[in-house]
Amino acid sequence: MSGRGARGDADESGATSGSLDTVLSFVTGEMAFDPGPYNDAYLDRRVTARIRRTEAETYREYRGLLEADEAEQTALLDALNINVTRFFRNPDVWTVLRDVLAELTANNRTVRCWSAPCADGREPYSLAMLARDDPAIDANRLDIVGTDIDGEALAAARRGEYETTRTTDIAEELAPLSDLDAHVDRDGDSFAVRRPVREMVEFRRHDLLREDPLGEFELVLCRNLLIYIDGDHTRDIFDGLAAAVVPDGYLTIGKSETLPREFRTSFDAVERGAHVYHHC
Ligand SMILES: C[S@@+](CC[C@H](N)C(=O)[O-])C[C@H]1O[C@@H](n2cnc3c(N)ncnc32)[C@H](O)[C@@H]1O
Known part of the structure; x- marks a missing residue:
């Protein structure tokens, strides 16, 4: 201390x-x-x-x-254990991810996606809903896992029920979808993620600081945790993330987060500002 x-x-x-x-x-x-x-x-x-x-x-x-x-x-x-999150957080990033998912699923293979950390599940559900919503993305090829260190957040994620409150407007968060009602059941201010979307996402407890990466993935999202972590530990997390993204796969970090210099030769920015990187 x-x-x-x-x-x-x-x-x-x-x-x-x-x-x-x-x-x-x-x-x-x-x-x-x-x-x-x-x-x-x-x-x-x-x-x-x-x-x-x-x-x-x-x-x-x-x-x-x-x-x-x-x-x-x-x-x-x-x-x-701050776990503030949103569906389609930073919509401009999701415009880039939409193209990434279309490209990845166009190849004849399973596309493994890891949302780490996923908080109450809105990030991995955004991936699943986007894939089902956009005909250019083959949702059947996606295999999505969401992980977090916080067991209560994971329990909420598995329930898949969200409320519009004074500070959170769920319908507004879901605005990037062409047909919101195809993906959630609405009852007043309550929104329940529909079963076909829920079944696309598996939730698991995982500590990004103390455990090895879950495996290999075509797409890894690690957004809005690194801002809270100090320098040395950030490097450890990036080592794990870099190992988890297959060559030709993609890594997304938060809009306020920075890719350390030593990873810039192996990760190319897909679009400046979106913080989506291609593993070359
Ligand atoms: C601000 S949320 C980010 C959620 C989502 N990625 C987003 O951008 O909206 C940060 C999450 O990191 C989780 N977290 C904190 N330390 C962690 C660790 N060592 N391993 C995995 N998750 C952790 C918290 O429980 C919280 O749910």
Whole structure:
């Protein structure tokens, strides 16, 4: 923990108010969450967001709250395992993926796709729905697996039920589809992914930091996790991803994420900005 900078907020030394480490040492010791791979800025944002929602005003007070209140421990773990996602997140990326899927399925072979991490399943379901929606893509050739470290997110993914809320508009997320009702059953604000789409996706628990890649794939999506991971661990994840994408396959990372320099000779950008790369 010593590498992390102290962030006292009541006095200069942080001696009375504590620092981010004051909280992280409890998280590591008592809550079985390893903050090691995540970058400081990310951890501090998540912890500070929780502190603001409580009576605590300093890291030290917040640690006291964690020690006394198991519900707050759960709330902090939820906040750390951030799993914000959308169907067709960054629609411009999906315009490129539409062409990639059409090209891959035009060849007479199974196209293996890995959505890692998949959070509550909206990313791998987007692949499956897109394939069923677009006649240029042969959905029968797709073999899709979605993985995540978070068991609750995976349970939600398997259920395949999503709600429009004040902050989430599911119909709007599904706008890239020509016929939404062919893929989901709507009941007011509730949307249930239809069985033929659900049957195209298998969900499994997998830790991208501690486990080997699942296998070999023609298309790997690893979006919006790397932004939370610190430098050395990012390299480890990229090593695994590079090994998982077959030659002539494709890798997609998040729009705010960057392909490390050493991978740029073997991965060519398909379209600048979309962060879809061809493994040459
Ligand atoms: C922001 S979501 C990204 C979901 C989707 N790829 C997207 O772009 O919308 C990040 C996900 O990473 C998962 N995650 C965090 N650490 C992980 C790890 N070590 N291995 C696998 N998944 C992890 C979280 O549980 C969360 O569901």
